[in-house]
Amino acid sequence: MSTEQNGQTGQYGQTGQHGPTGQEGPTARTGPEQLPPDPVTTAGEPAAEPRRGVSRRGLLGAAGVGVAGVGAGIAGTLAVEHRADAGAAAATGTAVSSYPFWGSHQAGIVTPAQDWLHFAAFDLTSSRREDLVALLTAWTAAAARMTQGHGAGPVGPTSGDYAAPPDDTGEAIGLPPSGLTLTFGFGPTLFRDARGRDRFGLADRQPDALRELPQFPGDNLDPARSGGDLCIQACADDPQVAVHAIRNLARIGFGTVAVRWSQLGFGRTSATTTGQATPRNLFGFKDGTANVKAEETLDVDRHVWVPxxxxxRAGWLEGGSYLVARRISMDIEIWDRQALSEQERVIGRTKAEGAPLSGGTEFSAPNFSAQGAAGPLIDTTSHVHQAHPDVNRGVRMLRRGYNFVDGSTGLGRLDAGLFFLAYVTDPRTHYIPVQNKVSRDAMAEYVQHTGSGLFAIPPGVQQGQFVGQALFA
Incomplete structure (x- = not known):
């Protein structure tokens, strides 16, 4: 997918957002402090933060408890804390800054898009199935804690055995959860690696749609920024909280996984609820005008969740999704020297308001048949025209992309662009055909895809289970 700016299904365009029964619930928030209720609390009573009713040491229990036992114990204890803190929040009006971890869908998909991202892909360094299960169990327990502001371990960064490394790295001490969500995914190589080996006995459960993406026109992919057996998407309203989460999950996985590549992102490039203003990308245009909003639940069911x-072969993925991750470098120095008229022609929208060039306001439907003195008002090669559902059999995506600036290139230019994230019900119908079109549109001259990954996103986690557990049943 090139860089769909405001078209509905392209790189910079819309992608459906909230589901009706998703983990985060259908409630839209109109600001950073208005969040959906925690499902383990009484209706209308959101879980407050910070939660400090139970000590980290108390959560661990006996020192000999296994990883799975610790995960189940933490889940039960957090449920008690949620109920207690919900009452306090209702009584005091304390602002809420956390999303629930447990639910029918993973958090971070239909959640209102946060401001910061840290995404990481991992390679497994162990070929033992029991090590993979233990890792996912430990990650689940840690994610449940961190998303509620409890750190990554049962003890903490300044407690426990003084002669041993701390149980948490500590850079998030004193910080609230900041809306942290953690979303886990499985890459094609988890089921069969590059050498064709079925390391974990999972090859017969690999989804048909989970295959390496094809080479698209204009791709210049760096293998060091592509692929991965596992992925974790950390989104938060504080960059340090997001980085802390990935760092600690990588720490927990030491000896079982190694970071293959990662990406930091800032400035969400999607408005995912009606209360969010449309953001702008690094080309200076409004991004995601036509994104499906959280309230459009039927479109989310149709275009995002696996039915x-x-x-x-992959019943374990029902209620989950597929995540397409693409690192898109933008030639912003070249773009910045183009006339405003050329920029608007390439995008197909006005730069000031984000309105389609056929007229109207930002949220007016583009009229691709409208003619001007020199031809169509919206150029047929524009990004909006090529990415619109009307010319792509109606398919849409749920986008959660972010801007990035990774220093400079050897040519003295900014290494900047868009880290594209899209959730779809099937990449074969909802991503690959659209990307094949927009990779040849007018914007393709100014962008280059340099990293890529496709991951199966399991459904949500129920308390007492670990993420992706149904895959191993």
């Missing part, structure tokens, strides 16, 4: 019976 029942979609794949006989």
């Amino acid at each position: 029942h019976g979609a794949d006989a």
Whole structure:
């Protein structure tokens, strides 16, 4: 997908957002402090933060408890804390800054898009199935804690055995949860690696749609920024909270996984609820005008979640999704020297208001048949025209992309662009055909895809289970 700016399904365009029964719930928030209720609390009573009713040491229990036992114990204890803190929040009006971890869908998909991202892909360094299960169990327990502001371990960064490394790295001490969500995914190589090995006995459960993405026109992919057995998407309203989460999950996985590549992102490039203003990308245009909003639940069900019976071999993925991750470098210095008229022609929208060039306001539907003195008002090669659902069999995506600036290149230019994240019900119908079109649109001259990954995102986690548990059943 090139860099869909405001078209509905392209790189910079819309991607459906909230589901009706998703982990975060259908409640839209109109600001950073208005969040959906925690499902383990009484209706209308959100869980407050910070939660300090139970000590980290108390959560651990006996020193000999196994990883799975610790995860289940933490889940139960957090549920008690949620209920207690919900009452306090209702009584005091304390602002809420956390999303629930447990639910029917993973957090971080239909959640209102946060301001910061740290994304990481991992390679497994162990070929033992029990090590993979233990890792996912430990990650689940840590994620449940961190998303509620409890750190990454059962003890903490300044407690426990003084002669041993701390149980948490400590850079998030004193920080609230900041809306942290952690979303986990499985890459194609988890099921069969590059050498064709079925390391974990999972090859017969690989979804048909989970295959390496094809080479698209204009791709210049760096293998060091592509692929991965596992992925974690950390989104938060504080960059340090997001970085802390990935750092500690990598620490927990030491000896079982190694970071293959990671990406920091700032400035969300999607408005995912009706209360969020449309953001702008590094080309200076409004981004995601046509994104499906959280309230459009039917579109989310149709275009995002994997439905029942979609794949006989992958029933474990029902209620989950597929994540397409693409690192898109933008030639911003070249773009900045183009006339405003050329920039608007390439995008197909006005720069000031984000309105389609066929007229109207930002949220007016583009009229691709409208003619001017020199031809169509919206150029047929514009990004909006090529990415619009009307010319792509109606398919849409749920986008959660972010801007990035990674220093400079050897040519003395900024290494900047868009880290594209899109959740779809099937990449074969909802991403690959659209990307094949927009990779040849007018914007393709100014962008280059330099990293890529496709991941199966399991459904949400129920308390007492670990992420992706149904895959191993």
